[in-house]
Amino acid sequence: MSAQAIDYANASPEVRAVFDDIKKSRNVPDVNNFWKYLARDPVTLKRTWQSVKEVMQPGALDPLTKEMVYLAVSVTNGCGYCTASHAAAARKAGMSEAMFGELMAVVGMANETNRLANGYRVPVDPAFDK
Amino acid sequence: MSAQAIDYANASPEVRAVFDDIKKSRNVPDVNNFWKYLARDPVTLKRTWQSVKEVMQPGALDPLTKEMVYLAVSVTNGCGYCTASHAAAARKAGMSEAMFGELMAVVGMANETNRLANGYRVPVDPAFDK
Amino acid sequence: MSAQAIDYANASPEVRAVFDDIKKSRNVPDVNNFWKYLARDPVTLKRTWQSVKEVMQPGALDPLTKEMVYLAVSVTNGCGYCTASHAAAARKAGMSEAMFGELMAVVGMANETNRLANGYRVPVDPAFDK
Amino acid sequence: MSAQAIDYANASPEVRAVFDDIKKSRNVPDVNNFWKYLARDPVTLKRTWQSVKEVMQPGALDPLTKEMVYLAVSVTNGCGYCTASHAAAARKAGMSEAMFGELMAVVGMANETNRLANGYRVPVDPAFDK
Amino acid sequence: MSAQAIDYANASPEVRAVFDDIKKSRNVPDVNNFWKYLARDPVTLKRTWQSVKEVMQPGALDPLTKEMVYLAVSVTNGCGYCTASHAAAARKAGMSEAMFGELMAVVGMANETNRLANGYRVPVDPAFDK
Amino acid sequence: MSAQAIDYANASPEVRAVFDDIKKSRNVPDVNNFWKYLARDPVTLKRTWQSVKEVMQPGALDPLTKEMVYLAVSVTNGCGYCTASHAAAARKAGMSEAMFGELMAVVGMANETNRLANGYRVPVDPAFDK
Numbered sequence: 001m002s003a004q005a006i007d008y009a010n011a012s013p014e015v016r017a018v019f020d021d022i023k024k025s026r027n028v029p030d031v032n033n034f035w036k037y038l039a040r041d042p043v044t045l046k047r048t049w050q051s052v053k054e055v056m057q058p059g060a061l062d063p064l065t066k067e068m069v070y071l072a073v074s075v076t077n078g079c080g081y082c083t084a085s086h087a088a089a090a091r092k093a094g095m096s097e098a099m100f101g102e103l104m105a106v107v108g109m110a111n112e113t114n115r116l117a118n119g120y121r122v123p124v125d126p127a128f129d130k
Numbered sequence: 131m132s133a134q135a136i137d138y139a140n141a142s143p144e145v146r147a148v149f150d151d152i153k154k155s156r157n158v159p160d161v162n163n164f165w166k167y168l169a170r171d172p173v174t175l176k177r178t179w180q181s182v183k184e185v186m187q188p189g190a191l192d193p194l195t196k197e198m199v200y201l202a203v204s205v206t207n208g209c210g211y212c213t214a215s216h217a218a219a220a221r222k223a224g225m226s227e228a229m230f231g232e233l234m235a236v237v238g239m240a241n242e243t244n245r246l247a248n249g250y251r252v253p254v255d256p257a258f259d260k
Numbered sequence: 261m262s263a264q265a266i267d268y269a270n271a272s273p274e275v276r277a278v279f280d281d282i283k284k285s286r287n288v289p290d291v292n293n294f295w296k297y298l299a300r301d302p303v304t305l306k307r308t309w310q311s312v313k314e315v316m317q318p319g320a321l322d323p324l325t326k327e328m329v330y331l332a333v334s335v336t337n338g339c340g341y342c343t344a345s346h347a348a349a350a351r352k353a354g355m356s357e358a359m360f361g362e363l364m365a366v367v368g369m370a371n372e373t374n375r376l377a378n379g380y381r382v383p384v385d386p387a388f389d390k
Numbered sequence: 391m392s393a394q395a396i397d398y399a400n401a402s403p404e405v406r407a408v409f410d411d412i413k414k415s416r417n418v419p420d421v422n423n424f425w426k427y428l429a430r431d432p433v434t435l436k437r438t439w440q441s442v443k444e445v446m447q448p449g450a451l452d453p454l455t456k457e458m459v460y461l462a463v464s465v466t467n468g469c470g471y472c473t474a475s476h477a478a479a480a481r482k483a484g485m486s487e488a489m490f491g492e493l494m495a496v497v498g499m500a501n502e503t504n505r506l507a508n509g510y511r512v513p514v515d516p517a518f519d520k
Numbered sequence: 521m522s523a524q525a526i527d528y529a530n531a532s533p534e535v536r537a538v539f540d541d542i543k544k545s546r547n548v549p550d551v552n553n554f555w556k557y558l559a560r561d562p563v564t565l566k567r568t569w570q571s572v573k574e575v576m577q578p579g580a581l582d583p584l585t586k587e588m589v590y591l592a593v594s595v596t597n598g599c600g601y602c603t604a605s606h607a608a609a610a611r612k613a614g615m616s617e618a619m620f621g622e623l624m625a626v627v628g629m630a631n632e633t634n635r636l637a638n639g640y641r642v643p644v645d646p647a648f649d650k
Numbered sequence: 651m652s653a654q655a656i657d658y659a660n661a662s663p664e665v666r667a668v669f670d671d672i673k674k675s676r677n678v679p680d681v682n683n684f685w686k687y688l689a690r691d692p693v694t695l696k697r698t699w700q701s702v703k704e705v706m707q708p709g710a711l712d713p714l715t716k717e718m719v720y721l722a723v724s725v726t727n728g729c730g731y732c733t734a735s736h737a738a739a740a741r742k743a744g745m746s747e748a749m750f751g752e753l754m755a756v757v758g759m760a761n762e763t764n765r766l767a768n769g770y771r772v773p774v775d776p777a778f779d780k
Binding site: 048065109114116 | 162195252
């Protein structure tokens with residue numbers, strides 16, 4: 001364990017409370033490295049977890065769709081940690097290999113056409129502004 | 131119509147063939163500005179349409195999910211045209227206002243935690259590499 | 261003229277010296293908006309112009325190639341001003357419509373495969389590290 | 391070989407057909423990791439290779455210029471794999487150390503002035519819209 | 521007022537409560553467009569305001585420094601709205617024209633050297649990992 | 651030492667002159683890897699160092715604020731090397747753990763709201779254009 005990360009054994013009561021809620025909500029025995037590193041700032045740890053918990057709960061979009069969107073953003077931004085962790089989360093939520101393949105194809109295509117639209121300086125169609 | 135765009139009336143037969151396929155596939159009376167600008171390069175126009183058509187067809191992921199992922203990437207990249215056009219496409223495919231709100235919430239959160247992971251230099255958990 | 265920009269008539273002697281050098285080096289009657297806005301900070305104006313002048317001069321790469329690379333980066337970053345100004349500069353340096361089309365095709369493809377490599381978490385081939 | 395990658399020995403006939411075409415087109419004994427990972431989705435593998443092959447062939451722009459543009463985009467996006475692989479490809483196509491140095495200088499400068507233009511909110515010169 | 525935005529007069533009680541807290545906290549007569557558009561999703565509106573309020577309050581960093589960092593990120597990402605709004609907020613918090621000029625210079629330089637580090641594939645110095 | 655880097659012992663007189671100035675200006679016994687890799691292009695090495703030296707000197711903004719802004723940009727861009735090196739530089743300039751935590755919180759929040767503004771296509775308030 002790096003000195004940069006805070007493990008449960010070394011955590012303050014307020015950090016432990018967040019870790020406990022993550023473990024209970026996700027039904028996992030331990031939290032991921034992301035939370036252990038963020039625990040260096042207990043205020044940001046608590047706020048981030050509460051926000052993620054609220055945003056990722058089932059609603060108009062199901063958890064699998066939300067995790068795939070999270071993965072699409074992470075891949076676009078080139079965040080290696082986030083790509084690894086949200087691919088794992090999406091698979092746990094039901095993403096099959098075929099779904100992963102199609103998701104990556106869409107992400108790749110969107111990144112390509114985003115630049116074609118930029119390069120050709122395409123003006124927004126009036127119909128899109130209605 | 132800008133001199134930068136190619137309208138059906140001024141299009142070559144090969145460009146018209148692509149425009150016709152877009153209109154037929156999407157059941158629309160005209161193509162969006164994106165295709166009219168891209169028509170300046172007929173080879174790229176044809177290849178891009180064929181790729182988009184293949185990637186966006188129903189498969190392991192449904193068209194609505196694919197459009198929402200496309201929108202998530204476009205918003206992350208800050209492509210104004212793409213955000214406008216794919217928001218319209220996603221709504222046409224069934225995205226409700228509630229779904230749009232949740233989608234934006236996930237996109238925002240992913241962009242935030244991507245940077246927290248970068249900033250704290252979080253190493254990938256061994257479990258994600260299995 | 262916006263109050264945010266500094267025109268030659270309102271420029272200090274040090275700003276005018278930079279404007280004069282830009283006009284002389286590029287053989288143009290006036291400088292672009294970029295320089296008029298940057299003139300609000302004469303130190304950054306001078307340093308940026310000197311750097312651009314040094315970097316964009318003919319060398320191992322010719323001016324056209326350099327302008328096309330500048331455009332490729334600007335399109336990738338989604339900088340609207342830079343895309344417009346460097347497309348104009350590249351055309352002035354000899355970029356044909358066919359070259360523009362191929363350039364955009366490469367930029368689009370690179371942005372797509374960059375994300376495929378991110379998403380599939382492809383490790384660097386040992387041969388690339390030699 | 392990671393379980394995430396598909397080697398020739400384990401590839402299906404359709405994947406082998408793509409691998410064979412890559413090896414023949416590039417005159418190389420084996421394909422790079424990028425293709426071995428992408429092979430997990432044979433449809434995306436085939437489409438991506440056909441697109442790359444079409445886009446990167448000699449045309450109005452020569453292969454070296456195209457590879458340098460590919461590298462410029464990859465560096466801007468921070469794609470580590472792509473930076474390594476396209477630097478190798480550009481060198482193979484003739485990029486000298488002096489050309490690499492100037493390419494990086496242009497990429498760096500473009501990324502800097504892109505943000506200066508964003509920050510000063512520079513409006514597009516009317517001349518660029520002609 | 522666009523149909524996309526929700527003004528105080530048309531807002532629900534829960535949206536008005538957030539608008540009231542923004543106006544009181546910032547001592548302003550009305551909220552910015554950002555909040556009026558976000559009001560379309562009251563849950564995200566409330567969470568985002570609470571997070572922004574917590575993050576931007578004086579702490580180990582003063583409000584001016586926080587606003588300048590916010591502006592630096594917005595300029596880097598090319599978010600036009602955010603660049604305009606956070607430049608205004610930073611000026612209100614005390615950013616002088618000289619400070620703005622130096623801030624942009626640092627943002628530009630960081631974006632440049634970020635790509636030089638990417639392009640040269642510079643490995644992290646062992647001293648930075650202590 | 652990688653063959654990609656140039657150490658003081660193997661450096662040309664012009665590279666050594668830059669290395670000497672870096673060591674003297676920063677009062678350090680050796681230069682970071684960034685400069686050793688950049689030394690492959692002595693012209694870019696010299697120009698980049700002179701620019702960084704000018705931009706990062708105390709002025710309207712103090713060195714600590716400048717380093718934190720540099721770090722904020724590096725984290726946003728996902729440059730691993732730059733995040734590591736500028737976090738070290740910021741700490742050396744006085745950034746405490748509490749300041750780092752708040753800095754990351756602002757960077758994360760800015761990246762989130764940048765995308766919410768993009769996604770909701772928020773128009774700039776007239777007051778910001780005054």
